[in-house]
Amino acid sequence: MLEVRNVTVDFVGLRAVDHVSFAAEKGQIVGLIGPNGAGKTTLFNVVSGLIRPTSGSVVFEGQDLSRLGPADRNRKGIGRTFQVVKPFGGLTVLDNVVVGALTRGQGLVEARQTARATLQRLRLDRFADTIAHSLPLALRKRLEVARALATGPKLMLLDEMMGGLNPTEVNETLSLIQELNAEGLTFLVIEHNMSAIMRIAEKVLVLNQGAVLVEGPPAVVTRDEQVISVYLGEPIESA
Ligand SMILES: Nc1ncnc2c1ncn2[C@@H]1O[C@H](COP(=O)(O)OP(=O)(O)OP(=O)(O)O)[C@@H](O)[C@H]1O
Ligand SMILES: [Mg+2]
Structure with a gap:
C-alpha cells in the first residue's frame, strides 16, 4: 500500500531523515519508534506531503506522490494526526469533525452525517456539542483521530x-x-509507549539519527542489542 523509497530530508546543517526505505502492506499496523529527534515526525511530514524530501520518493497504491501536496494526498486516502494536537479550539467537537468530512468534498448535510457517525465510532458522540478546547487531552487526541477519519x-x-x-x-x-x-x-503509528506499540504493531521500524536502525516484529526489535543501547535502555517484556 505504502512504499517509502530511499527518502532523505536535509534541513540547514542537519540530516533529519537519512535514506529511509520501508513498506506498509494493506491492513497492517506498522510502528515507528526511536529517540527524540530521530526523524519520525519528519518522515510523517514527507508521507503526508507537508515537506518535500531532498531525495527519494513516496509511492501510495502504486502511484508516485511526489507531485502531490497534502490536500491531494489526503484525497488519495492518507490521513494523519499531529503530535501537538491542534483542534479548532473554538468549534464544537462535532464541527471539528464536520471540517474533516467537508475536506473530502461532502456537502454540509452529508458532512454532518459523516461526522456524527465518526463520533459514534470513536465513542465521542456524547461530546458532540462540547467546545473542543475544553476537552481533556485524551479526548482532544481522539478528536484528532475523528477529524482525520472523517476525511475517509x-x-x-x-x-x-x-x-x-x-x-x-x-x-x-x-x-x-x-x-x-x-x-x-x-x-x-509513531509511539514512545513501547508496551502499547508492542501490543498492536505487526512490524516495527526503529529510527535513529534519521536512519533505519532495525526493522522487524516487535518481539525481535525489542530484544535487539542496538535498539536496547540507543533507545530502550533495557529489554521490554511482552504483554
Ligand atoms: N522544519 C525543521 N527545520 C529544521 N530542523 C527540523 C525541522 N523539523 C525537524 N527538525 C529537526 O529534525 C530532527 C528530526 O526531528 P523530528 O521532529 O522528525 O523527530 P522525532 O523523531 O519526531 O522526535 P520526537 O520523538 O521528539 O517527536 C530534529 O533534530 C529536529 O530538530
Ligand atoms: Mg515527533
Missing part, C-alpha cells in the same frame, strides 16, 4: 497518540485502533 482515509498516520494518557486511556486508544484496523484501515 485508507492509511492513517498517528503521531504519538499515547503521550500524556493514563493506562486506561491508553487501553481505550489501543482498542479503537484495533477496531478500525479490523474494519480495514492501515496504520503507521
Whole structure:
C-alpha cells in the first residue's frame, strides 16, 4: 500500500531523515519508534506531503506522490494526526469533525452525517456539542483521530497518540485502533509507549539519527542489542 523509497530530508546543517526505505502492506499496523529527534515526525511530514524530501520518493497504491501536496494526498486516502494536537479550539467537537468530512468534498448535510457517525465510532458522540478546547487531552487526541477519519482515509498516520494518557486511556486508544484496523484501515503509528506499540504493531521500524536502525516484529526489535543501547535502555517484556 505504502512504499517509502530511499527518502532523505536535509534541513540547514542537519540530516533529519537519512535514506529511509520501508513498506506498509494493506491492513497492517506498522510502528515507528526511536529517540527524540530521530526523524519520525519528519518522515510523517514527507508521507503526508507537508515537506518535500531532498531525495527519494513516496509511492501510495502504486502511484508516485511526489507531485502531490497534502490536500491531494489526503484525497488519495492518507490521513494523519499531529503530535501537538491542534483542534479548532473554538468549534464544537462535532464541527471539528464536520471540517474533516467537508475536506473530502461532502456537502454540509452529508458532512454532518459523516461526522456524527465518526463520533459514534470513536465513542465521542456524547461530546458532540462540547467546545473542543475544553476537552481533556485524551479526548482532544481522539478528536484528532475523528477529524482525520472523517476525511475517509485508507492509511492513517498517528503521531504519538499515547503521550500524556493514563493506562486506561491508553487501553481505550489501543482498542479503537484495533477496531478500525479490523474494519480495514492501515496504520503507521509513531509511539514512545513501547508496551502499547508492542501490543498492536505487526512490524516495527526503529529510527535513529534519521536512519533505519532495525526493522522487524516487535518481539525481535525489542530484544535487539542496538535498539536496547540507543533507545530502550533495557529489554521490554511482552504483554
Ligand atoms: N522544519 C525543521 N527545520 C529544521 N530542523 C527540523 C525541522 N523539523 C525537524 N527538525 C529537526 O529534525 C530532527 C528530526 O526531528 P523530528 O521532529 O522528525 O523527530 P522525532 O523523531 O519526531 O522526535 P520526537 O520523538 O521528539 O517527536 C530534529 O533534530 C529536529 O530538530
Ligand atoms: Mg515527533
